[in-house]
Amino acid sequence: MSQSDRVLLGVNIDHVATLRQARGTRYPDPVQAAIESEQAGADGITVHLREDRRHIQERDILLLAEVLQTRMNFEMAVTDEMIAFAEKIRPAHVCLVPERREELTTEGGLDVCGNEARVQAAIERLSAAGCEVSLFIDPDPRQIEAAKRLGAPVIELHTGHYADTDGAEQQQALERIRESVNYARKLGLVVNAGHGLHYHNVQAIASIPGINELNIGHAIIARALFSGLAGAVRDMRQLIMEASGR
Numbered sequence: 001m002s003q004s005d006r007v008l009l010g011v012n013i014d015h016v017a018t019l020r021q022a023r024g025t026r027y028p029d030p031v032q033a034a035i036e037s038e039q040a041g042a043d044g045i046t047v048h049l050r051e052d053r054r055h056i057q058e059r060d061i062l063l064l065a066e067v068l069q070t071r072m073n074f075e076m077a078v079t080d081e082m083i084a085f086a087e088k089i090r091p092a093h094v095c096l097v098p099e100r101r102e103e104l105t106t107e108g109g110l111d112v113c114g115n116e117a118r119v120q121a122a123i124e125r126l127s128a129a130g131c132e133v134s135l136f137i138d139p140d141p142r143q144i145e146a147a148k149r150l151g152a153p154v155i156e157l158h159t160g161h162y163a164d165t166d167g168a169e170q171q172q173a174l175e176r177i178r179e180s181v182n183y184a185r186k187l188g189l190v191v192n193a194g195h196g197l198h199y200h201n202v203q204a205i206a207s208i209p210g211i212n213e214l215n216i217g218h219a220i221i222a223r224a225l226f227s228g229l230a231g232a233v234r235d236m237r238q239l240i241m242e243a244s245g246r
Contacts, residue, residue, distance in 0.1 A: 003190055007206050007244040008043035009237050010073050012217025017055035030056065031063045033229060038070050040233035046215045048075035051099060065089045073215065078122045087129045094126050095156055097136040109138035109158040112146040120150045134192060139180035148187045155184055156192040159205060163196025178208050185210040203243035214240060
């Protein structure tokens with residue numbers, strides 16, 4: 001992925017599958033959500049196939065690989081099972097994320113520094129399969145340096161602490177993200193960001209020079225309940241464009 005001339009929007013459709021799995025039905029279908037999101041202006045579709053299959057299923061990924069007009073950003077844990085599955089479907093982008101069964105959602109970035117051999121082996125296998133690999137990491141210079149050292153061309157900065165705080169603490173978190181984006185760009189990395197972003201906090205992140213893409217899911221799917229999915233995607237797209245000026 002080369003740096004885009006505008007801030008891209010990746011729509012995460014996991015929570016459409018969450019609603020489906022709650023009743024074990026065939027609806028709502030995340031594949032339909034992906035198609036409607038693309039038609040409304042999404043630049044890509046993000047999905048996370050978790051070890052416990054709490055939302056997205058293999059069937060969803062296989063169908064998405066056939067029908068997406070943009071690109072799939074496949075989030076996955078660094079496990080042999082997931083690497084083998086990614087090698088089979090060969091998504092355009094793979095984002096390596098940490099994963100714990102008991103968490104409600106991803107709670108922090110991948111510890112690249114503490115797992116260099118395992119992460120590097122995954123990067124090499126996925127790159128050989130034709131996937132562009134990104135690492136979901138905290139805005140920490142050590143983790144950014146490790147990502148560069150291991151050959152990952154893209155990082156995705158975890159914005160959860162920024163999203164979950166307010167006041168001075170939030171401003172400090174925002175500044176760490178700004179500094180991390182600047183540092184990573186100097187190292188030649190493409191920088192994406194996401195987690196916990198919504199309609200009232202996204203613009204401060206979108207306005208940071210050097211941000212390539214924002215991946216947003218829960219807020220868009222939640223708004224879609226009241227305004228429809230196409231409208232929810234367009235509203236988020238508009239906020240990002242206004243804030244980034246591009």
